[in-house]
Amino acid sequence: MYEKIVEILIYVLNEVRKTNKPLGEIDISQLENKGYTEAEISTAFNWLFDCLRTGVAARTTIVDQNKGSFRVLHAAEQHVITPEAFGFLLQLQQLDIISDSELELIIERAMVSGFDRQDASDIHDIVASVLFDTDSTRGQFFLNSNDTIH
Secondary structure, eight states, X not given: OHHHHHHHHHHHHHHHHHHOOOGXXXXXXXXXXXXXXXXXXXXXXXXXXXXXXXXXXXXXXXXXXXXXOOOOOOHHHHHHBOHHHHHHHHXXXXXXXXXXXXXXXXXXXXXXXXXXXXXXXXXXXXXXXXXXXXXXXXXOOOOOTTOOOO
């Protein structure tokens, strides 16, 4: 479910940027036509309003285009994260859905995931786990302190 909420956030924040409308004036009927449920749409808007209320970030305002720096993947990171997946992350960062520190956390989780390559779908799951504080292990096994490998 959280992956769908990220998709809704991308749609809504793209609309805010393109039309310069406040959140309350975004037409959500297109989201309903695409098959998103009222609960998913409501959760996405609640997340946005919660960010505004708590002052986490001004995620619904246009990002300062003169940040002065941008993230480039290291060669090892390029081996794990596909160009499409990194493009997806850059889009989320540009829309202020994820912060610089969240971008680093997502890249770090992708690197330690144990998968050879992380495509956009895999990264989407990690993004959802970071934004909504869920566990995105997807069938991976982790050793406890008293576990051994024979």
